[in-house]
Amino acid sequence: MIGKTMKSLRTKKGLTAQELAFDIISPSQMSKVEKGEHVPSADNFLKLLFRLNVSLEEFYYFSDNDYIRARFASSKNVSEVLRKRDVKNYDRVIAQMDDYYVKFDDNHFKYSSCLLKAFRLYSIDSQNVEKVYQELLPIKQYLLSTNEWLLYELSLFNNIFFIYPIEDVIKMSDRLLKQIKSDFHVFKNDQITRTLLINLAVHTLSNGYYMTAYEFSSTAMSLPQSTQYLYENIFAKVINQVACFKLENGEFDGEFLQSLVANFKLMRLDELYANIANILTTHEITC
Helix, strand or coil: CCHHHHHHHHHHCCHHHHHEEEECCHHHHHHHHCCCCCCCHHHHHHHHHHHHHHCCHHHHHCCCCCCHHHHHHHHHHHHHHHHHCCCCCCCHHHHHHHHHHHHHHHHHHHHHHHHHHHHHHHEEEEEEEHHHHHHHHHHHHHHHHCCCCHHHHHHHHHHHHHHCCCHHHHHHHHHHHHHHHHHHHHCEEEEEEEHHHHHHHCCCCCCCCHHHHHHHHHHHCCCCCCHHHHHHHHHHHHHHHHHHHHHCCCCHHHHHHHHHHHHHHHHCCHEEEEEEHHHHHHHHCCC
16 A cells, blocks of 8 residues: 555656665665555655655545545544534534444544534533533543553544543643653644643633643743744733733733733734633733
8 A cells, every 4th residue: 555655656756766765765675665565664654755745644645545545534524524513514424433433443433423423412502511521431531541642632632621520621631731741842843732732721720720721821832932823822821921810929910911912902803802801801800
């Protein structure tokens, strides 16, 4: 499978096997790769993709392997359904995930189905928390049983933490913070890390866990700053300042907070500005 896709992409790019293999693997190894007789090491595989100017995601897309195509399609379809929150699409993609799970016996599809079923229930009746909780239980069990979380686990947790009791969230979050700090080089440049940290900061702040909110927002602020994440960077600083105010730790600066909030008004981000104004009002901060 790898070899056939590699050869197809090489041909599309107008490279000979020798040109693709040069200084990465030997021509004979390249020939064996394309015939399916040899699998390159992970490092060499990535180097070959770099030479082709093809991303790993693109490679999966062009693969003729049904399982890889299903994995690729599932992530895209689940994200789209969660974004649109359309009940009809929920049912269609849930059935697709269930079929994939039966066919490929991969828990990725099982967890995707659980997630969609939970969100479907929540969209119909947000008060029926117990049923939603039960749908998400396999995902929670998986997260608790996994020794180390990587980006996939962060993404799962970001989608489900809001439904659990705050005590459970705090317990799992402690582990999350240790993991991010321990493997900072892995997580620092990924959007899901930033999004999860900010979401958890807001959630813990609203539940009165100010020190935890401070830790989450501080960690989010320590991520590389760039214009690509301008709104998120400013929002993390806002939450951090609110936490400082509640903790009375001497780090609160009213004028600084006011300047941060003003940015959202100047950029005409009305919905986000309204959310921030509500957070400030809830925590009795005049800005």
